[in-house]
Amino acid sequence: MSTYEKTSVTRRGFLGAAAAAGAAVASLGLAGCAGAPSPAKEADAGAEEALSSTGATDWLGEEPATPESFAAEYEADIVVCGLGVAGVAALRTAAEAGLRVIGFDKADASRSSNEVCAFGSGLYAERYPDVAAHWEGMRPLILNAVSEGCLYRNDTRILSRYLDINGETVDWYFSALDESEYSFGTSENGGKVDREAALTLAEAVYPLPEHYDPRTENMPCVPGSFRMGGEQKGPGFLAANLARAQEAGAEYYTYTPAVKLLTDEAGRVTGVVARDAEGNFVKATAAKGVILATGDFMNNEAMLRTFLPAVLDQGYECFGPENYYTLADAEGKACNVGDGHRMAAWVGGKVQDFGASMSHFSKAANSSVFGTLPFLMLDAHGRRFMNEDVQGQQFAERIRQLPRRQAIMVFDDAFEEQLPWMPYGHGKLPNTRRKDVEARVEEGTLWKADTLEELFAQMDIDGEAAIASVERYNELCRKGVDEDFGKTPTRLFALERPPFYANYMTRGDDLVTMCGIVSDEQCHAYNTEGEIIPGLYLAGNVQGNRFATIYPEIFMGYSIGMALAFGREAARVAAAE
């Protein structure tokens, strides 16, 4: 069985393999440590107490004391904390550069979602030349659109560097597998993959809507994203990269969370204390640097309350490992609780201002059969409320402010003729077929009727106001100018041909936080004085200033793309400095 055939390997298996590789250079004080009270656990208890007594705002807690002895000590050039997409990219890059590299993961190193931005990728351009043609000359538009969206609170240098290195990174990431080992889509085969294959790789939306041109969009999304699919999806590709890292000499330990950073007198980060699967402390020193790639803090209520209170105020309540794609640690608790943020802050790191949360319409229950395509939308009072033609994140921001945090999408029987005029973007489903629509009617999540009166009578909406809104919308469509909200004329479709359809869209799902430690395009970590913390590097969602205020949807799979690119960059910079 090849390493990527199984996406979740038992922790014993990993530990056994890692231990057999002879990573430990010394073993000190094991017996003393095993029975002794754990400083880290005491600090955790202290932090929990502070949380309840202060109304969940003491997010930092106290840094655990450094243990006097360790069950094992490791020496490396680079230590990587967190082995999601960012950490695995760092681990493999460092190992392939011939460095001694050790990685720790709090869970089983298997977290990856599925869409990755392919902007600049030669592999992608070879397979989808028609889509890649859209990249030509797009850099200025991308740079300006993202920074404007982020109100210039982001660091545009990070984005600029990302555009330089994304293509090479994506090609390298997928080179972990031979093309014979997965099924892939191309323009020539219509983007089709073998659905039975364990791993597949294809453009996320193919073919593109016929009339889509990002250059003329109100809110562009630059096409060109791979979707990792098949039975194993993103975690399968991650496992293949982890295997390449190991072959190149990397060692890694699962269910071994990093608990604190070690520093020298000058404040340079020199290593990490972690707690192994048996609960013993281990120490890893890093001659060149420590890379934090510990992900986000979507499961830390105190951090959300402090840095992104709107997420809580607007109804987010999904804490725990049952949250989407959240890994569970050895105790069954969710991993993405901002450990890296806290470790960095304990050595002076500053959490960025104006963080964002990624919000998407990813579940059928809260989205429409077309995702967030810009058909007519009404609020619960039956009133139209915006130009519907925006990306999903912006739509999510607006819908959260509506009565009942709910909108109703309305369309008519002519939808098939309208789809070629629709946009490309995250959560947009322009390739939806009539059979999908009818299946949703059958399922009871889409309402259908021969008249608008009958349609709205079945739903929780002010029917009279809704009909008046449709009449006004139809008037604007016939005129060809959306005087009320400014929707592009090519997407103004009057609702005239029965049957009519409608469904609810509830608030988007908050998936991850984009609120890291202040950073730059070289993955440095900055302290509260605006100075670089030597020896410390950041990648993935713990890297701050990539986005601010909002997660812009200029690409699909932007988040994984950035995590991979800067995981790789962090290893390169740490190696060179």
Ligand SMILES: Cc1cc2nc3c(=O)[nH]c(=O)nc-3n(C[C@H](O)[C@H](O)[C@H](O)COP(=O)(O)OP(=O)(O)OC[C@H]3O[C@@H](n4cnc5c(N)ncnc54)[C@H](O)[C@@H]3O)c2cc1C
């Ligand atoms: C449902 C869902 C769908 C998504 N879909 C997409 C998509 O299609 N495309 C896209 O670009 N983005 C998507 N995202 C977002 C994307 O998954 C994340 O932004 C991305 O995984 C971040 O990568 P990361 O490496 O920074 O962190 P993570 O993937 O969260 O990895 C962090 C790792 O650090 C480990 N860790 C945590 N604390 C410690 C510690 N103390 N010591 C050691 N290890 C630790 C964790 O166990 C984990 O393995 C999605 C998110 C969700 C929830």
